[in-house]
Amino acid sequence: xxxxxxQETKVRIEDNKATEEVVDIDPLPSWNDGTTxxxxxxxVSKTTAEGSADFIPVEDRIATFDNDGNLWSEQxxxxxxxxxxxxxxxxxxxxxxxxxxxxxxxxxxxDVATVLAGGEAAIVKLVxxxxxxxxxxxxDKNVRDWLATATHPKTGLHYNEMIYQPMVELLEYLRxxxxxxxxxxxxxxxxxxxxxxxxxxxPPYQVVGSSVKTKFEIGEDGVPKLVKLPELNFIDDxxxxxxxxxxxxxxxxxxxxxxxxxDYQMLQWTTTATGYPRFGxxxxxxxxxxxxxxxxxxxxxQLSKGLDDASKFGWTVIxxxxxxxxxxxxxxx
Amino acid sequence: xxxxxxQETKVRIEDNKATEEVVDIDPLPSWNDGTTxxxxxxxVSKTTAEGSADFIPVEDRIATFDNDGNLWSEQxxxxxxxxxxxxxxxxxxxxxxxxxxxxxxxxxxxDVATVLAGGEAAIVKLVxxxxxxxxxxxxDKNVRDWLATATHPKTGLHYNEMIYQPMVELLEYLRxxxxxxxxxxxxxxxxxxxxxxxxxxxPPYQVVGSSVKTKFEIGEDGVPKLVKLPELNFIDDxxxxxxxxxxxxxxxxxxxxxxxxxDYQMLQWTTTATGYPRFGxxxxxxxxxxxxxxxxxxxxxQLSKGLDDASKFGWTVIxxxxxxxxxxxxxxx
Numbered sequence: 253x254x255x256x257x258x259q260e261t262k263v264r265i266e267d268n269k270a271t272e273e274v275v276d277i278d279p280l281p282s283w284n285d286g287t288t289x290x291x292x293x294x295x296v297s298k299t300t301a302e303g304s305a306d307f308i309p310v311e312d313r314i315a316t317f318d319n320d321g322n323l324w325s326e327q328x329x330x331x332x333x334x335x336x337x338x339x340x341x342x343x344x345x346x347x348x349x350x351x352x353x354x355x356x357x358x359x360x361x362x363d364v365a366t367v368l369a370g371g372e373a374a375i376v377k378l379v380x381x382x383x384x385x386x387x388x389x390x391x392d393k394n395v396r397d398w399l400a401t402a403t404h405p406k407t408g409l410h411y412n413e414m415i416y417q418p419m420v421e422l423l424e425y426l427r428x429x430x431x432x433x434x435x436x437x438x439x440x441x442x443x444x445x446x447x448x449x450x451x452x453x454x455p456p457y458q459v460v461g462s463s464v465k466t467k468f469e470i471g472e473d474g475v476p477k478l479v480k481l482p483e484l485n486f487i488d489d490x491x492x493x494x495x496x497x498x499x500x501x502x503x504x505x506x507x508x509x510x511x512x513x514x515d516y517q518m519l520q521w522t523t524t525a526t527g528y529p530r531f532g533x534x535x536x537x538x539x540x541x542x543x544x545x546x547x548x549x550x551x552x553x554q555l556s557k558g559l560d561d562a563s564k565f566g567w568t569v570i571x572x573x574x575x576x577x578x579x580x581x582x583x584x585x
Numbered sequence: 586x587x588x589x590x591x592q593e594t595k596v597r598i599e600d601n602k603a604t605e606e607v608v609d610i611d612p613l614p615s616w617n618d619g620t621t622x623x624x625x626x627x628x629v630s631k632t633t634a635e636g637s638a639d640f641i642p643v644e645d646r647i648a649t650f651d652n653d654g655n656l657w658s659e660q661x662x663x664x665x666x667x668x669x670x671x672x673x674x675x676x677x678x679x680x681x682x683x684x685x686x687x688x689x690x691x692x693x694x695x696d697v698a699t700v701l702a703g704g705e706a707a708i709v710k711l712v713x714x715x716x717x718x719x720x721x722x723x724x725d726k727n728v729r730d731w732l733a734t735a736t737h738p739k740t741g742l743h744y745n746e747m748i749y750q751p752m753v754e755l756l757e758y759l760r761x762x763x764x765x766x767x768x769x770x771x772x773x774x775x776x777x778x779x780x781x782x783x784x785x786x787x788p789p790y791q792v793v794g795s796s797v798k799t800k801f802e803i804g805e806d807g808v809p810k811l812v813k814l815p816e817l818n819f820i821d822d823x824x825x826x827x828x829x830x831x832x833x834x835x836x837x838x839x840x841x842x843x844x845x846x847x848d849y850q851m852l853q854w855t856t857t858a859t860g861y862p863r864f865g866x867x868x869x870x871x872x873x874x875x876x877x878x879x880x881x882x883x884x885x886x887q888l889s890k891g892l893d894d895a896s897k898f899g900w901t902v903i904x905x906x907x908x909x910x911x912x913x914x915x916x917x918x
Contacts, residue, residue, distance in 0.1 A: 311788060388831060432790070445835045455644060456835030457765070457791070466831055468824040468850055476854050478831050485832075491801040498721060498799055498811050499818075500833060502778045502789030517801055521809050 279425040282418040282578040289575065291568045292422065295531045299506070300429045306529045308506055310430045315507035316460075316497060316518060317423070319437035319444060321553040322511040322535055323452060324415040325404075327544040329364070330552065331411045332443050333375065335398050337364070339382040368551075376484075383440060384464055384482025391480055395446040409580065412447050417581045419535075422509075423452055431507065436460045436497055438489035438514055442480070460500040462488045493518035511535035512553040519558070523565050532567035534558050539573040612758040615751040615911040622908065624901045625755065628864045632839070633762045639862045641839055643763045648840035649793075649830060649851060650756070652770035652777060654886040655844040655868055656785060657748040658737075660877040662697070663885060664744045665776050666708065668731050670700070672715040701884075709817075716773060717797055717815025724813055728779040742913065745780050750914045752868075755842075756785055764840065769793045769830055771822035771847055775813070793833040795821045826851035844868035845886040852891070856898050865900035867891050872906040 262275050283289040298306040299313070320326040340350070340359045350356030355374040358366035367374055383391065399412050407414060423433045435444060435454055441461030448454050463485040466478050488496040494517050497505065508515070508522035511534060519532040536555065537546050548556040562569050572579070597604050616622040631639040632646070653659040673683070673692045683689030688707040691699035700707055716724065732745050740747060756766045768777060768787055774794030781787050796818040799811050821829040827850055830838065841848070841855035844867060852865040869888065870879050881889040895902050905912070 311782070314790075434790075441832075441835070449644070457647075457767075457833065459835060463832065466828050468827045468854070476827070476850070476857055478827060478854075494801045494809070494811060495799050499774075499796065500790065502774070502792060517809070521801070521811075524809055 279428070280418065280421050282421055282576060284575055284577050286575060288568055288570050295529065296426065296429050299529055308528045312503065312506060312528065313431040314434065314501060314503050314505040315426050315431045316434045316436040316505045318510035318515045319435050319439050321537065322509060323419050325543060326553050332439050334402065335395065335443065336378045336382045337367070338398055338402055339394060340378065380482035384480050386480050388442065388466065388478040388480060391442055392446050395443055399447055412451050414580055415451050417578045418576045420452060420581065426507070427453065432458065434458045434460060434501060436488065436493055436518060438462055438487070460488055460496045462486060489514045491517050494521035497521070507531045509533040511537065512555050513557045516558050519567060520565065523567065532565055533570065534562055534567050535570045536572060538571050542579045543572060612761070613751065613754050615754055615909060617908055617910050619908060621901055621903050628862065629759065629762050632862055641861045645836065645839060645861065646764040647767065647834060647836050647838040648759050648764045649767045649769040649838045651843035651848045652768050652772050654870065655842060656752050658876060659886050665772050667735065668728065668776065669711045669715045670697070671731055671735055672727065673711065713815035717813050719813050721775065721799065721811040721813060724775055725779050728776055732780055745784050747913055748784050750911045751909045753785060753914065759840070760786065765791065767791045767793060767834060769821065769826055769851060771795055771820065793821055793829045795819060822847045824850050827854035830854070840864045842866040844870065845888050846890045849891050852900060853898065856900065865898055866903065867895055867900050868903045869905060871904050872912070875912045876905060
């Protein structure tokens, strides 16, 4: 039987007679009973019980979550890259030179394989083109417009409908227990902030991500603006994650959740600290039917070193197929 | 009469008879009645009253505060510079070469004027020496140890006792009205985070400041650590403040408070935005008896352009001598 932390009194009316019964509320209904769910419930329970030797004061209840492949899907390519590709198509009529210049030419010909073959240099070029030389307000609007219209080729869902219901429940469960939930993602900080508050209940100031440099300018109309520059500022991935956590949060997490080797150092930084109990959580994509199955050889979200070292560090590994009875929210966001 | 936002019911027992009376609670008791206090109370009142045309939803109630000279004193030199100077003295026995090298030589001879005459280059050298090549944990400890022992030459107080009681009340008043309070300071983010939670009730993840770069490393003992490098990462001053706000907070403030021209762009960025009412607050140091009096010609916290343009932007200017009946907390922190 699963441990439940909350109970609810329900009134049942039968033969005109009301009786009360106490019902357990499952804070994680999309998680199947088993060791993974139990480990999460046990950790939250013991760290929030007053008088427990494992008690963590509220101000130190910091939980960090990767985003791509951890809170929403990331296949067949990162959704932010889909945004960049769609933006190139949208802007192409103003750039006749793109008809002959890579990676734009490949995009306009619908040849994503060639774009990806261009490697990091091609991706950075796309990102700078679509995320730079634009005000922060204009960029927000572009992301918002794209989310409202673009749909995923496999599921037909809007991209922000491909968030993981079990993780949304986990975020809410942690917050209900006075944990502060942060996103710590290799994705773009400005790209995420547009939609994560509605999707996950995480406000913009609790989002850590990669960024380009930004410049304060007074426009010709005398109105100040912030302009995103086509110049990298920070890459919030791998060894960058503990750095980003320090820079933005300034406290070491007690709970960290990720799904790839890009999260390895974040989990390592979190779970090797002394003083409090710590929790490391890795999502293993094992569900080719409802989502995707990939790990050691994936071109995206590669998970290899993390699987090797999970037991050494005491990290809990989610088996998506076994542990989740639901993947995406049933009610559209 | 001052507008008061909260009332308290007190029970008075007289002749064995209990009577209730309604008493106004002044949320800003260290502020004298007058236009400054009234402007603050009016703004908070109108932006938090449900149904008011000026209502601001809770998620957009973002308030930013400069620190040096705005939440605590900054004369005769920034307190963080005093820390750096004291650290040089503490570390001198390991550095015999400092006996002949500036600015160290001047510090060891107690000649702060020569240190300051070295300008920004000397200051940066000091900061890099004392804030770089050190783990984040070691740096925290150094700041903590210094705060516990060092005292200010004029007041004899510990530096974290020289916080402004009226501003502490303002921070609490805003938070009681569901505003999120952030520090946005040119001071070092790691230096501030050690003590601001206790002093102002502002957690580390709501502090924006200047920083050096940080590197994630695995120590020889196999334990991960973050090392502060002697290399500038970000200067959170002047045009850097709106940039820092965007990077850390990701929302435009509706309330911004500062005291020098280093805060000009933060107030400009805040108060020229459309949509909601906005509040800009400038602290004018006019109290040579209880604190210091300085503005246009000060070598620290110069306030000139802000005074010129306050009325143009509708910023409220605090006259410290007139508006505050208390400067520092009476009970030691």
